[in-house]
Amino acid sequence: MKWSFVAALVLFAGCTQPPAPSTARPAAALEPSAAPPSAAVEHVDGAAAKKLVQGGARLVDVRTPEEYAAGHIEGAVNVPVDTVETRDLGAKDQPIVLYCGSGKRSARAAAALRAKGFARLYDLGPMSAWSE
Helix, strand or coil: CHHHHHHHHHHHHHHHCCCCCCCCCCHHHCCHHHCCHHHCCEECCHHHHHHHHHCCCEEEECCCHHHHHHCCCCCCEECCHHHCCCCCCCCCCCCEEEEECCCHHHHHHHHHHHHCCCCCEEEEEEHHHHHC
């Protein structure tokens, strides 16, 4: 009987110990390079966006056709955010730089394209960042 009590006590103690501390870092602490290319959208400034476009990245304006007609970055194609999922934007491994008016629509477009399997997405955010 004594052994049964000791065995039950050991089992109970083993079940109530706190878990060992985790060595995993929170997702927010991960470096951008730690995420797979298709899982992340990189935010870029104007200088980086220009370099990407000069290197062959497609520049996509996700604003409305009216906004695009009123002014856009030279070389950009207009693909309104509500149509990015249905438009042919080329190879899924081709780099794409997205921008809009404030950064909200470019983020939405990037999420939609990432879900479609595009692997090299760069979010400039607002068009004004191009000249900064």
